[in-house]
Amino acid sequence: MRLDELPAGIDAVIDHIDHRGAADAVARRLGELGFVPGEPLRIVASGPFGGDPLAVKIGFTRFALRRLEASRVILRDAP
Structure with missing residues (x-):
């Protein structure tokens, strides 16, 4: 599952x-921000129109x- 498909409030782990x-700048920046394999995360809110951001x-x-x-x-289920 991809992060943009994860329902709000559900725990997941980054795969x-x-x-x-x-030279993918977006992927590099996500890694620098802490989006690394094994890190748990959750969506806590989304924007009103189209869910962005x-x-x-x-x-x-x-x-x-x-x-x-x-x-x-890309995510995997939380343990």
């Missing part, structure tokens, strides 16, 4: 980031991601 080339919580930190960026984060 990997979808890299689209060796998504408010994503990793640990004690919240990030706002566009759905296009969130679709690059």
Whole structure:
């Protein structure tokens, strides 16, 4: 499942980031922000029109991601 498909309030764990080339700036930036394999996360809110942006919580930190960026984060079920 991709992060943009995850319902709000459901816990999941990052499996990997979808890299689209060796110099993929979006994938690199997601990794720098803490979107790394094994990290638990959840969507805590979404925007009113079309659900953009998504408010994503990793640990004690919240990030706002566009759905296009969130679709690059591949998830697995939380244990």
